[in-house]
Amino acid sequence: xxxxxxxxxxxxxxxxxxxxxxxxxxxxxxxxxxxxxxxxxxxxxxxxxxxxxxxxxxxxxxxxxxxxxxxxxxxxxxxxxxxxxxxxxxxxxxxxxxxxxxxxxxxxxxxxxxxxxxxxxxxxxxxxxxxxxxxxxxxxxxxxxxxxxxxxxxxxxxxxxxxxxxxxxxxxxxxxxxxxxxxx
Amino acid sequence: xxxxxxxxxxxxxxxxxxxxxxxxxxxxxxxxxxxxxxxxxxxxxxxxxxxxxxxxxxxxxxxxxxxxxxxxxxxxxxxxxxxxxxxxxxxxxxxxxxxxxxxxxxxxxxxxxxxxxxxxxxxxxxxxxxxxxxxxxxxxxxxxxxxxxxxxxxxxxxxxxxxxxxxxxxxx
Numbered sequence: 426x427x428x429x430x431x432x433x434x435x436x437x438x439x440x441x442x443x444x445x446x447x448x449x450x451x452x453x454x455x456x457x458x459x460x461x462x463x464x465x466x467x468x469x470x471x472x473x474x475x476x477x478x479x480x481x482x483x484x485x486x487x488x489x490x491x492x493x494x495x496x497x498x499x500x501x502x503x504x505x506x507x508x509x510x511x512x513x514x515x516x517x518x519x520x521x522x523x524x525x526x527x528x529x530x531x532x533x534x535x536x537x538x539x540x541x542x543x544x545x546x547x548x549x550x551x552x553x554x555x556x557x558x559x560x561x562x563x564x565x566x567x568x569x570x571x572x573x574x575x576x577x578x579x580x581x582x583x584x585x586x587x588x589x590x591x592x593x594x595x596x597x598x599x600x601x602x603x604x605x606x607x608x609x
Numbered sequence: 610x611x612x613x614x615x616x617x618x619x620x621x622x623x624x625x626x627x628x629x630x631x632x633x634x635x636x637x638x639x640x641x642x643x644x645x646x647x648x649x650x651x652x653x654x655x656x657x658x659x660x661x662x663x664x665x666x667x668x669x670x671x672x673x674x675x676x677x678x679x680x681x682x683x684x685x686x687x688x689x690x691x692x693x694x695x696x697x698x699x700x701x702x703x704x705x706x707x708x709x710x711x712x713x714x715x716x717x718x719x720x721x722x723x724x725x726x727x728x729x730x731x732x733x734x735x736x737x738x739x740x741x742x743x744x745x746x747x748x749x750x751x752x753x754x755x756x757x758x759x760x761x762x763x764x765x766x767x768x769x770x771x772x773x774x775x776x777x778x779x780x781x
């Protein structure tokens with residue numbers, strides 16, 4: 426009889442713990458931080474520099490910083506793929522709305538990024554399915570900002586925003602406004 | 610010491626209160642994110658099916674399970690302003706051929722909906738900015754499927770079929 430009582434108590438503790446742990450975990454993953462393994466070679470050499478041979482990089486995605494769709498040029502972001510809604514792709518932000526850029530293989534040679542959209546590219550040009558294939562991406566698709574590489578341990582680092590100089594936008598329609606928005 | 614005891618009691622109660630707030634906040638987040646949310650619509654683009662200031666219930670399960678179908682009314686993030694939402698009907702899914710010329714045009718133009726996108730149109734074709742102006746919308750921008758009208762009470766219930774006849778027939 427004592428064992429049945431103890432068993433029931435464990436079950437009750439487990440169930441009540443479950444109803445606390447699952448919503449809290451789901452909320453944290455949706456609103457604050459997400460962890461994801463990077464697959465593919467489209468962001469070499471920044472991410473996955475040796476491909477999948479020694480194991481893929483695992484990055485920490487900050488979902489809180491993109492809750493108001495504020496991304497900066499040079500950030501590495503994860504985005505819901507416009508080609509496949511169940512897949513997330515991880516690329517670098519090259520240009521924001523209003524920027525005038527030169528594309529690499531898009532149907533238009535030069536392009537002004539429309540309102541509410543941004544332009545993403547993989548660092549490994551030619552091995553990357555990015556805005557050069559499917560055009561500017563709507564800001565509503567942004568999922569999270571990759572802030573740190575957390576695995577493998579010898580690649581622990583904070584990811585700093587940077588744009589390769591040859592990919593900088595040519596002209597900035599909202600130059601004055603974006604200066605004020607450069608905050609963390 | 611009486612002061613220390615009272616401090617510990619207040620601290621305990623505060624932490625307990627915070628714990629409950631966090632727990633119920635997370636449960637609320639899960640409910641609104643995975644079950645459904647209430648939406649107050651504004652604008653004339655879905656008349657007569659939904660008029661301005663109606664309140665509808667939009668369920669999230671169909672979107673997460675990728676089971677949105679042609680003819681569904683969906684709430685989606687606006688492609689040009691992610692802070693705004695749009696409420697339109699799905700006219701075509703990926704691969705469908707959409708007739709983009711007006712009824713009065715002589716030459717008919719068509720467009721195929723690309724992979725991963727949907728074609729949205731309002732029921733009030735004359736007064737609606739939708740995919741006819743801004744093109745196909747990525748599926749991932751859809752937030753939920755409107756399944757029930759809640760306000761005004763005399764119109765409570767499921768929503769009507771499309772009155773426009775623009776939904777693409779199944780192409781085999």
